Amino acid sequence: MVGRVVVTGASSGIGAATVRLFRDRGWDVVAVARREDRLRELAARTGATWFRADVTSDGDVAALRAHVESTGGLHALVNNAGGAFGLDTVEAGSVDDWQRMFDVNVLGTKRVTAALLPSLREGAEEAGIADVVTVTSIAGHVAYENGGGYVAAKSAEHALVAVLRLELAGEPIRVVEIAPGMVRTDEFSLVRFGGDQERADAVYADVDGPLVAEDVAESIVHAVGLPRHVNLDLVTVKPVAQAATYKVARGPLTVRRG
Ligand SMILES: NC(=O)c1ccc[n+]([C@@H]2O[C@H](COP(=O)([O-])OP(=O)(O)OC[C@H]3O[C@@H](n4cnc5c(N)ncnc54)[C@H](OP(=O)(O)O)[C@@H]3O)[C@@H](O)[C@H]2O)c1
Numbered sequence: 001m002v003g004r005v006v007v008t009g010a011s012s013g014i015g016a017a018t019v020r021l022f023r024d025r026g027w028d029v030v031a032v033a034r035r036e037d038r039l040r041e042l043a044a045r046t047g048a049t050w051f052r053a054d055v056t057s058d059g060d061v062a063a064l065r066a067h068v069e070s071t072g073g074l075h076a077l078v079n080n081a082g083g084a085f086g087l088d089t090v091e092a093g094s095v096d097d098w099q100r101m102f103d104v105n106v107l108g109t110k111r112v113t114a115a116l117l118p119s120l121r122e123g124a125e126e127a128g129i130a131d132v133v134t135v136t137s138i139a140g141h142v143a144y145e146n147g148g149g150y151v152a153a154k155s156a157e158h159a160l161v162a163v164l165r166l167e168l169a170g171e172p173i174r175v176v177e178i179a180p181g182m183v184r185t186d187e188f189s190l191v192r193f194g195g196d197q198e199r200a201d202a203v204y205a206d207v208d209g210p211l212v213a214e215d216v217a218e219s220i221v222h223a224v225g226l227p228r229h230v231n232l233d234l235v236t237v238k239p240v241a242q243a244a245t246y247k248v249a250r251g252p253l254t255v256r257r258g
Contacts, residue, residue, distance in 0.1 A: 002028075003074075005027050005028070005074075005076040006064075006076070006078065007019050007022070007031055007032065008032045008053075008055055008108070009080040011031070011034070013183070013185030014135060014180070015031070016031075016213065017212075017216070018080065018220050019031045019048050020045075020217070021221045022048075022221060025225070029046070030048070030050065030051055030071075031051075032051050032052075032081070035052075036050075049071075055104060055112050056103045056104055056108055061115045062115065064115065068116060073119070073126055074119035074120050074122070075123040076123075076131040078135070082105040084101065084188070085194075086194075088149075098148075101150055105154060106160060109160060113132060117132075120132065121173070124171065128228055130173045131175075132173065132174070133176040133220050133224065134176070134178070135178050135216070136158050137150070138180065139154045139155075140155045140156075140157060140179060142246075144245040145246065158179070172228065174231040175231070176234075177234045180211060180216045180237050182210045182238065184207075184212055185212075207239065209239050210241070210242075216237060223235065241253060
């Protein structure tokens with residue numbers, strides 16, 4: 001099936017790759033983020049449409065809802081806007097950073113999902129199925145030291161997805177969680193470390209094949225393309241070099257003998 005999908009956090013990384021892949025597969029795409037220049041460029045390259053919205057703003061998300069309702073049907077939503085701010089202990093971490101992480105990852109996902117569910121219901125009636133795909137993180141499943149705010153926010157986002165799936169049971173709407181491990185995107189670690197490129201690069205140093213944005217986009221688009229009776233509840237996708245959030249092999253992957 002192809003239809004129309006809203007992708008949040010579309011101006012970079014996983015979101016932009018997801019927009020490109022959906023377009024390649026023939027979907028109509030509404031790309032959503034705050035940076036208009038990026039969205040305009042992505043739209044020009046892919047044929048997606050775009051809408052500027054901050055998912056932490058009630059007004060922006062209400063405007064997104066009105067835009068979606070006035071421009072056609074909706075068959076899938078990808079809640080991808082999110083991110084980490086800081087890498088600190090629970091004791092030392094900034095409450096402001098924690099607030100921002102909850103605002104974008106948890107409340108942003110709640111706000112956009114609630115706003116677009118009426119359109120998704122219409123899409124599901126028309127096409128037989130609709131999808132809510134949310135990009136959480138393995139941080140939402142396994143704790144790691146100094147990750148407190150992000151671990152807590154992504155755990156809450158995971159819980160939101162689980163509750164939503166229960167609440168929508170009986171409707172032809174799939175609720176999918178994609179939980180990536182380490183993905184080398186241009187901005188994720190840069191944003192986390194407040195623009196410190198050296199610190200951002202160190203995250204991926206000597207890792208033999210961190211995931212790239214396109215790997216996660218493949219999982220998202222695959223889930224939405226499955227037969228309508230199949231729901232991938234939770235997809236955990238990690239690089240081979242990463243066994244857990246806190247256990248990443250550095251150096252080339254090599255076979256151990258004996
Ligand atoms: N990279 C990783 O290692 C990794 C691992 C696991 C999970 N994830 C998750 O995957 C998602 C995408 O990550 P990424 O690596 O692609 O990071 P990224 O390149 O930093 O992308 C984040 C996207 O979210 C958008 N965004 C941020 N705040 C927003 C807001 N308030 N309203 C609307 N859009 C907002 C940003 O665009 P604007 O700034 O233009 O708004 C950007 O397009 C996030 O939810 C992240 O937590 C990433």
